[in-house]
Amino acid sequence: MTQKTDFKKTLDGYRARAGRFSLLDVPDLRYLMIDGHGDPNTSPEFAAAVEALYPVAYKLKFASKLDLGRDYVVPPLEGLWWADDLDAFTAARDKSRWDWTMMLMVPDWLDDDAVAAAVERVAATNRPPKLDDVRLETLSEGRCVQTLHIGSFDDEADVLARLxxxxxPGQGLRMTGKHHEIYLSDFRKVAPDKQRTVLRQPVAGA
Incomplete structure (x- = not known):
């Protein structure tokens, strides 16, 4: 029987505790990515982005299991979020001003050719409208601070303000990269008050 890898159990970056900010060094990781702008609750672009990522991720998973004998659990959806004004995330929470990149991590044993083949298989069956916007890219974050938020996304503001x-600043650090969220719960299926989200911020010495 093929052993199935679950990256939520093997990678430290998928672990966090509520009420605690932890420092960790995140290795370079490769992701299927797709960019967009606007309120994720109302933007058709956001839904279309998610609908383009998952079919490619599952084609990759099945190819890895059948061709390489390496099965794995498709990692959780992740997102990079930013805006021209940081208050759009904390004080104002003006989602119409948000830019984002939605992502699904790709195991390091799958190469560019495997990803290209997966995209071709998706295109040949039920092609998502934004399939051509999906790309493979390496994310280098390095030193980060993260915590676990339990509850609605709209309740993140206080946690982010403290972070x-x-x-x-209390650790003598400064923010360097984009706000990063890892959705351990499927927000399409889990009630808002029970959602579990890792909140991450890349940092460097002040």
């Missing part, structure tokens, strides 16, 4: 304004 940005208290913990990070």
């Amino acid at each position: 940005h304004d208290e913990f990070i």
Whole structure:
């Protein structure tokens, strides 16, 4: 029987505790990525992005199992979020001003050719409208701070304010990269008050 790898159990970056900010060094990881802009709750572009990522990810998984004998659990959906004004995330929470990149991690044993083949298989069956926007890219974050948020996305503001304004400067650090979220719960199926989300911020010495 093929052993199935679950990256939520093997990678430290998928582990966090509620109420605690932790420093960790995140290795370079490759992701299927797709970019967009606007409120994820109302933007058709956001739904279309997710609908393009998952078929490619599952074609990769099945090819890995059949061709390489290496099975794995498709990693959780992740997102990079940013805006011209940081208050759009904390104080104002003006989602119409948000830019984002949605992502699914690709195991390091799958190469560019495997990803290209997976995209071709998706295109040959039920082609998502934004399939051509999916790309494979390496994300280099390095030193990061992260915590686990349990609850609605709209309740993240206080946690982010403490992270940005208290913990990070208190450790003599500064923010360097984009706000990163890892959705351990499927927000399409789990009630908002029970959602589990890793909140991550890349940092460097002040």
